[in-house]
Amino acid sequence: MLNxxxxxxxxxxxxxxxxxxxxxxxxxxxxxxxxxMKNIETAFGVPLFARGKNKIELNETGKRAVxxxxxxxxxxxxxxxxxxSCHARLHTILAESCAPAPxxxxxxxxxxxxxxxxxxxxxxxxxxIIKDVSSDVCEIGILLSPAPSDELSCxxxxxxxxxxxxxxxxxxxxxxxxxxxDINGFNCLLxxxxxxxxxxxxxxxxxxxxxxxxxDFAFQELVQNSNLPCFTTNLASGMSSLIQNRNVIPITDxxxxxxxxxICKKSRKQYIAIANQLADPTN
Amino acid sequence: MLNxxxxxxxxxxxxxxxxxxxxxxxxxxxxxxxxxMKNIETAFGVPLFARGKNKIELNETGKRAVxxxxxxxxxxxxxxxxxxSCHARLHTILAESCAPAPxxxxxxxxxxxxxxxxxxxxxxxxxxIIKDVSSDVCEIGILLSPAPSDELSCxxxxxxxxxxxxxxxxxxxxxxxxxxxDINGFNCLLxxxxxxxxxxxxxxxxxxxxxxxxxDFAFQELVQNSNLPCFTTNLASGMSSLIQNRNVIPITDxxxxxxxxxICKKSRKQYIAIANQLADPTN
DNA sequence: TATTATTACGTTAGGCGTAAAGATT
DNA sequence: AATCTTTACGCCTAACGTAATAATA
Numbered sequence: 001m002l003n004x005x006x007x008x009x010x011x012x013x014x015x016x017x018x019x020x021x022x023x024x025x026x027x028x029x030x031x032x033x034x035x036x037m038k039n040i041e042t043a044f045g046v047p048l049f050a051r052g053k054n055k056i057e058l059n060e061t062g063k064r065a066v067x068x069x070x071x072x073x074x075x076x077x078x079x080x081x082x083x084x085s086c087h088a089r090l091h092t093i094l095a096e097s098c099a100p101a102p103x104x105x106x107x108x109x110x111x112x113x114x115x116x117x118x119x120x121x122x123x124x125x126x127x128x129i130i131k132d133v134s135s136d137v138c139e140i141g142i143l144l145s146p147a148p149s150d151e152l153s154c155x156x157x158x159x160x161x162x163x164x165x166x167x168x169x170x171x172x173x174x175x176x177x178x179x180x181x182d183i184n185g186f187n188c189l190l191x192x193x194x195x196x197x198x199x200x201x202x203x204x205x206x207x208x209x210x211x212x213x214x215x216d217f218a219f220q221e222l223v224q225n226s227n228l229p230c231f232t233t234n235l236a237s238g239m240s241s242l243i244q245n246r247n248v249i250p251i252t253d254x255x256x257x258x259x260x261x262x263i264c265k266k267s268r269k270q271y272i273a274i275a276n277q278l279a280d281p282t283n
Numbered sequence: 284m285l286n287x288x289x290x291x292x293x294x295x296x297x298x299x300x301x302x303x304x305x306x307x308x309x310x311x312x313x314x315x316x317x318x319x320m321k322n323i324e325t326a327f328g329v330p331l332f333a334r335g336k337n338k339i340e341l342n343e344t345g346k347r348a349v350x351x352x353x354x355x356x357x358x359x360x361x362x363x364x365x366x367x368s369c370h371a372r373l374h375t376i377l378a379e380s381c382a383p384a385p386x387x388x389x390x391x392x393x394x395x396x397x398x399x400x401x402x403x404x405x406x407x408x409x410x411x412i413i414k415d416v417s418s419d420v421c422e423i424g425i426l427l428s429p430a431p432s433d434e435l436s437c438x439x440x441x442x443x444x445x446x447x448x449x450x451x452x453x454x455x456x457x458x459x460x461x462x463x464x465d466i467n468g469f470n471c472l473l474x475x476x477x478x479x480x481x482x483x484x485x486x487x488x489x490x491x492x493x494x495x496x497x498x499d500f501a502f503q504e505l506v507q508n509s510n511l512p513c514f515t516t517n518l519a520s521g522m523s524s525l526i527q528n529r530n531v532i533p534i535t536d537x538x539x540x541x542x543x544x545x546i547c548k549k550s551r552k553q554y555i556a557i558a559n560q561l562a563d564p565t566n
Numbered sequence: 567t568a569t570t571a572t573t574a575c576g577t578t579a580g581g582c583g584t585a586a587a588g589a590t591t
Numbered sequence: 592a593a594t595c596t597t598t599a600c601g602c603c604t605a606a607c608g609t610a611a612t613a614a615t616a
Contacts, residue, residue, distance in 0.1 A: 001287055003286070004285070005284055031582080031598080045363070057528060068365055072359060086328035314574095317572060335614090335615085336613075
């Protein structure tokens with residue numbers, strides 16, 4: 001019977017041209033590879049080599065055998081990956097969200113409810129999330145609007161309200177509320193990895209430029225050492241210490257005050273329980 | 284790395300349900316198969332089994348692994364067949380003919396010209412022959428009319444003229460020639476394996492019935508012990524002793540007097556030389 | 567008690583590398 | 592002389608089977 005380890009040597013011979021070179025590359029001795037070629041020949045049952053006294057090369061059939069060997073090795077490698085990804089899928093819960101805030105409470109809940117599983121999450125566009133939950137690419141999705149499918153459960157879990165943090169010296173500092181239109185044109189600090197908020201700000205404030213900070217440290221430094229407006233929400237924690245010289249002013253646009261919807265396949269009762277905990281944290 | 288022999292054991296376990304049964308079927312000991320399952324698990328790098336104290340079964344991932352193993356084993360088997368058929372193709376010359384007579388002289392010529400190769404032949408319909416020569420399924424074809432392709436060489440090699448062998452007591456016994464129409468309605472003896480002739484007779488003599496003999500012995504017995512007409516041609520040998528009480532009368536229909544055309548890929552010069560020998564046997 | 571998986575252990579076959587030979591450039 | 596394949600040979604691993612263990616139905 002064919003042996004993948006031996007086929008690897010055959011392919012190496014085809015790639016390197018001589019048995020010696022192939023043996024060297026594979027860190028095995030020349031006699032070993034000689035023997036292996038014979039084994040392969042008997043495994044295939046037909047001659048694969050044209051042998052001279054001190055040279056050996058592939059004949060036509062041999063070249064065909066090398067092709068087959070290559071595809072067989074590729075198939076084997078792929079098989080391992082398939083099985084490994086199958087295992088991973090069975091032992092991880094993947095949640096895709098359109099914004100980070102819902103994940104802050106969702107992920108700890110999942111971790112304690114399913115301690116044997118790996119919890120992983122990803123920020124995605126809403127269409128992607130619906131597609132992935134429907135096709136079992138991920139188990140849980142967080143959207144901004146109810147899911148339009150009847151094979152999915154959909155539960156409103158929390159609201160997030162955007163505010164702008166404006167320097168006390170600013171002209172708008174004492175307003176009770178603002179709109180995107182009011183602050184359109186102001187250049188603002190922004191974190192990266194905030195999901196749909198990035199896109200929303202760019203849409204609603206087309207005249208503004210955004211200084212997107214990937215590093216958390218850089219963002220914090222800029223908040224403390226500049227007068228550039230930044231944003232916070234009712235769900236954000238750890239901002240209060242940063243904004244002692246700023247006023248927090250709610251943004252009243254409806255798009256800035258969102259409800260998050262938890263979606264998952266209706267069959268996944270375990271996750272629906274989690275969603276209900278999120279919706280009513282007193283439970 | 285994966286090992287096909289081990290995967291075979293995995294599949295056997297999946298098929299037979301228990302390690303003991305699988306071991307028995309494979310004629311190996313239980314400890315061996317236990318070890319093999321562990322090897323496979325480490326080769327895939329993920330758990331494949333749910334183990335109880337004295338039971339073991341495939342988990343979800345394991346079932347997936349079995350699927351992969353099956354297709355890998357099938358691929359390996361197929362690879363061997365591919366290579367073997369490649370070898371066969373390189374060491375046999377296949378000639379497809381619409382009638383047996385041209386093969387009687389062609390095959391011996393091929394055998395002596397290519398003693399290292401296996402010569403094999405087949406009777407086929409003309410369309411099949413053209414397709415097969417064009418697609419390298421066979422090397423040589425024998426047709427009744429020139430090949431309509433310009434990548435093929437086409438050489439007229441011989442003619443065959445059909446005659447009917449009629450009992451001396453028959454009403455037509457003294458005719459110098461006959462047509463299919465004349466003998467239409469007579470029930471005739473026919474050999475099998477005579478290529479296009481069978482179909483031609485049925486077309487031209489729709490009112491006749493044909494007693495097709497697969498066995499050579501049966502055909503000869505019937506020729507000698509019946510008055511049923513049979514056929515011969517200028518290329519047939521070994522008929523003369525059989526038909527001492529019959530007259531041989533040529534059939535004049537154009538379809539009964541055919542020219543055979545030798546075809547092969549233009550690139551196959553070796554075979555063209557053979558065709559020329561057939562066309563002019565004095566060479 | 568019969569069946570099944572696993573562990574322990576001793577034996578052996580086979581696979582590998584070293585060394586040497588044969589052949590070619 | 593250098594390079595390459597093949598053969599010969601000895602070592603040693605690792606694979607197998609037997610026997611024993613543990614657990615279950």
